Amino acid sequence: MNDPADTLRHSLSTLLDGLPPKQAAQAVDRLIATYRGNTPTHTPILRDRADVAAYAAYRMPATFEAVHSALEAFAEAVPHWTPTSHTDVGGGTGAATWAATATWPEGDRTVTVLDWAEPALALGKEIATANPALRTATWQRAKIGAALTLDPADLVTVSYVLNELTAPDRTALVDAAATAAQAVVIVEPGTPDGYARIIEARDRLIAAGFRVAAPCPHSAACPIVPGEDWCHFSARVSRSSLHRQVKGGSLAYEDEKFAYVAATRLPAAPAPSRVVRRPQIRKGQVLLDLCESDERLARHTVTKRHGDLYKAARDATWGDPWPPR
Numbered sequence: 001m002n003d004p005a006d007t008l009r010h011s012l013s014t015l016l017d018g019l020p021p022k023q024a025a026q027a028v029d030r031l032i033a034t035y036r037g038n039t040p041t042h043t044p045i046l047r048d049r050a051d052v053a054a055y056a057a058y059r060m061p062a063t064f065e066a067v068h069s070a071l072e073a074f075a076e077a078v079p080h081w082t083p084t085s086h087t088d089v090g091g092g093t094g095a096a097t098w099a100a101t102a103t104w105p106e107g108d109r110t111v112t113v114l115d116w117a118e119p120a121l122a123l124g125k126e127i128a129t130a131n132p133a134l135r136t137a138t139w140q141r142a143k144i145g146a147a148l149t150l151d152p153a154d155l156v157t158v159s160y161v162l163n164e165l166t167a168p169d170r171t172a173l174v175d176a177a178a179t180a181a182q183a184v185v186i187v188e189p190g191t192p193d194g195y196a197r198i199i200e201a202r203d204r205l206i207a208a209g210f211r212v213a214a215p216c217p218h219s220a221a222c223p224i225v226p227g228e229d230w231c232h233f234s235a236r237v238s239r240s241s242l243h244r245q246v247k248g249g250s251l252a253y254e255d256e257k258f259a260y261v262a263a264t265r266l267p268a269a270p271a272p273s274r275v276v277r278r279p280q281i282r283k284g285q286v287l288l289d290l291c292e293s294d295e296r297l298a299r300h301t302v303t304k305r306h307g308d309l310y311k312a313a314r315d316a317t318w319g320d321p322w323p324p325r
């Protein structure tokens with residue numbers, strides 16, 4: 001199969017065909033303004049096809065890359081497992097389902113996308129026709145809230161959704177995911193608030209009997225002091241012409257910052273430690289900021305004297321396990 005990232009990019013590039021560039025940019029501007037407003041909302045933000053097309057063209061490449069990074073980190077910690085069923089809650093146009101097909105290209109999977117915004121589901125289904133692994137996916141209307149129950153699924157993803165929910169609905173969603181799934185992967189924007197929501201969800205998953213597979217090397221309390229710092233990572237996203245139009249400039253890439261937790265009831269081997277900042281390369285040495293299995297953060301200096309480890313440190317990137325597996 002073609003690389004899902006390329007297929008997705010191609011499908012999205014045709015979405016705004018026929019829409020004058022100015023109108024497309026205006027739809028994105030309106031969406032960005034809505035997302036800056038007071039969320040949660042009582043009705044879907046994605047109201048019609050123009051909203052959804054703007055969301056998909058503008059945000060889906062970034063949410064896809066963020067979820068793909070989180071799922072890859074999970075797959076590294078649980079290497080001999082492939083989900084045979086996947087439910088994406090608040091899935092919108094289905095970015096996380098594309099990310100799952102990129103992480104686990106092999107095997108058949110039952111895929112269900114749940115969302116309360118019908119236009120998002122309709123467009124997601126349309127885009128998914130380009131991805132053979134998603135052709136039989138079910139796109140179903142569902143409202144996240146106290147009444148939400150999920151059918152059992154190997155994997156449940158919740159990508160960029162907690163942000164739009166009230167505190168009781170966040171709790172209901174995480175509890176429903178924990179009851180239904182073997183593995184739960186939750187992704188949020190890489191902001192202090194996004195991190196706080198991830199920690200809240202992480203605590204609930206652990207209380208429900210899950211262990212953290214990534215990014216944390218352990219399932220004990222996060223060593224970051226709230227308010228002083230926040231754990232987040234970065235995924236590189238190719239910029240589309242729409243991005244350049246809305247944001248100006250000519251950069252070919254931008255970096256999507258995200259926070260995540262990937263937890264499971266399956267046996268998992270989390271990384272011994274993880275690189276939690278961009279490594280700093282100095283003359284003859286690399287400075288690595290690590291979150292470690294003994295529940296603390298520490299800076300390690302790897303020098304030429306460390307031989308192969310030094311070479312590995314020069315190649316290490318933010319978010320990688322350390323030492324390399």
Ligand SMILES: C[S@@+](CC[C@H](N)C(=O)[O-])C[C@H]1O[C@@H](n2cnc3c(N)ncnc32)[C@H](O)[C@@H]1O
Pocket residue numbers: 044045046059060063064089090091092093094095096114115116117120142143144145158159160161164165169
């Ligand atoms: C920012 S979008 C993320 C979409 C997708 N998961 C992604 O990563 O690209 C948030 C999604 O959550 C959905 N959503 C928000 N509140 C919801 C609720 N109470 N019930 C069901 N879906 C909801 C929205 O309709 C929207 O599709």
